[in-house]
Amino acid sequence: MGDENWLGRDPSGTLQEESTWPAERTPGRLDAERAHRPLDSSFVHSFKLALANDQAAGATINYVNDANEGSIYVSNPGSPRLPYPLMLFSHFPSVPSEETLRLLVNEFSEKVHPRITLLRSIPIETLTHDKVPKYLTLAMACLGCFAAEGMSSTAENMWWAANFLITATLEVDNREARKADLISAWAMLETYGALSADMSIWHRTNITHGYVETAARRLLSPSFNKSEPSRPVDREGRTDDKYSCSAVSYFVLIDVLRSIHYGLPSTLSVFELLTPTTLLNGELNSIYSCIVLDSRLPLSDVSTDSTVLALVSILTDIHTLSTVFHTLEAENSRPDKTDLTLQADREFSVFHNPYLPFSPANENRRLNQKLHKALDLWGERYLGRISKDIVALFYFSKMYLSLPSLRLLPIMAGYTPGLFKDQAANSYVMRVVDSELCDGSEALKNAWIILENIETSEDVTPVWFPVILFYASLVVWRMISLQPGPGSYGSIRVLHLFKSELEKMKWPCCGTMVKVLESLLE
The missing domain is CATH 1.20.870 (Son of sevenless (SoS) protein; Chain S, domain 1)
Known part of the structure; x- marks a missing residue:
């Protein structure tokens, strides 16, 4: 029985060995049960004895022998604590009534969904179906608050409620990670988190982002088209590539926005977006390869979504350049060194070549020039045919x-x-x-x-x-x-x-x- 924990079944029903890498594993119904299964009592007792007899643990033994010894050994809680993940609901925020939620979802469908680039590529009928999970309903209602009069203050409660629901749902049944609804819902919730200035929301956004990123990365994984059970599915259990592609596209945009606003590196690299087997391949790969890798004009007859994704990919490269190579170059010239070190640096600078291959300064300069050229080519081909909001994003990329x-x-x-x-x-x-x-x-x-x-x-x-x-x-x-x-x-x-x-x-x-x-x- 235990040997089957890490085995999967192929379409014919036979057991086969499965990778333990999260992006390649097929989530199972019993994952959460196995993760929370208590350890054998004899093992715990043996571990405590080994710890007590270990000389290296002397500091720990001294710690428990202080004046608070009684409070450490005696366990008499006033009330029994809820087990995880039920404890997530112990302080569950209040949410509006079902009628109010329906009104907010309608506001989202009519005023928010059609106006947000890449999000509007997700067919609205896939989001407003009767069988959508509760966390997706709350995510849509959360964004719908910004189109409804006097409802902005309600958005935060729904944001927290949807966060708790996503975490608890994944803990109870990890098969939810294969559904595009999860990626869509979190991309909407991360929109709120990325555009918040509350530190507690920033922390929670980063935590939940890690859960959902694994599901999104599975979709972008080279093994995506090789392992049928790991493909994202719709509510009826069918693979749904169109819905998944649109959901991940918007997820990529929000990840970059969150990273820039928070001052953190992006978690999804351009390399992952351009993997030959990914759903986002095609026009995006062609545009990016032309303007960044080959420094030539890209195709003109492409969709607006592809041009935006290409611009977002370049912006991701710019942000990576700022947080990695530029940081290394700036640190190399940091003026908080001792006089002796500064004297040695001055003597070394006589023989220092600023164009030394693979040095931070040279790599920073080389990548900067390549990205400048890429932005110029993107602007030459697409700037005259896009809306003003995308023009603003283009000039922000140039400013950055x-x-x-x-x-x-x-x-x-x-x-x-x-x-x-x-x-x-x-x-x-x-x-x-x-x-x-x-x-x-x-x-x-x-x-x-x-x-x-x-x-x-x-x-x-x-x-x-x-x-x-x-x-x-x-x-x-x-x-x-x-x-x-x-x-x-x-x-x-x-x-x-x-x-x-x-x-x-x-x-x-x-x-x-x-x-x-x-x-x-x-």
Whole structure:
């Protein structure tokens, strides 16, 4: 019986050995049961005896022999605790009534779904079917709140409720990971998480993102088309490639947006998107190969979704360049060394070749030039045929590439810090940013073009508008601060233009961004 835990069945019903790699395993109904099965009591007793007799565990023994010995050994809880995953529902947030949920889902279907790029590629009938899981209903209702009057404050409760439901559902039955509904629901929920300025939501978004990313990566895995049981399925158990492809496309966009806003590396690489057997292959692969790998004009007769995905892929490369190669180059020149080390560095610099192959500086320069060329080719082919919201995303990519330390500007402005590390603005961070801004005329020009292409007349604005507009405003702010007085880039009061546009947007992070700009204006 135990030998069958890691075995799968092929279509003929015979047992076959299965990979333990999460992206290649076929989820089973009993996965959660096996994971939470208690250990044998004799094993636990033997382990405790071994620990007590181990000399290396002396510090641990001394710890339990202190004044709190009684509280450690005596276990007398006031009330029995719920087992996991039921404990997720002990503080389950309140959600609206079924009637209100239906109204919010209708708002999503009519006003949100048609206006969000890539999300609208998911057929709405696949999302509003009677058999959709509850977490998908809550995800749609969460985004529907931003199209309904006076419902924005309700979105957070539904966001948390859907998060708990996704986690609990995967724990109870991991087969849910094969359903495209999971990827669609989380992509919508991550839209809210990526556009939030609440640190607790940022942490929870990253946690749940890891669960769903495995399901998305399974779809992008080279073994996807080889292992039929691992293919995503619809509610009737049929493979549903069209739905899955659209869901993962939007998931990729939101992953990049989350990474840039949080100041973290992207979790899905362009290499994974361009794997020969992936569902996203085809037009995307052709466009990316032409403009990035071969530096030539791509095909013109392609879908808008493919052009957007190609631009998002380039933006992913730019973000990786900023968080990896540029960080290595900046660290190499960090001025917090001892006098002896600085003297040695000066002596070494006489013989130092800045174009040394594979050095951080040379790789950063080479990739920067290649991505500049790729953006120019993308713009030459597609800029005249796309809407203004995608134009704004294009110029944000150009601004980010011309200013790799762009992700440090929110730290300097006092915006919500990045995760997992203390990112309080210090003199080193300011020197890195300001040294690049000394020749930041291109970044400043692109910042103004971004503002020019922002249109907030609709109830629901494109998901990338808050982030790219806020970063553009910070570029303008810092450039003006570096050159005050006559001959400067203008008055700091021009930030009112960015502030007024952010005030018109309903996404949850916009209020915090407005407060930051108000503090900079003071």
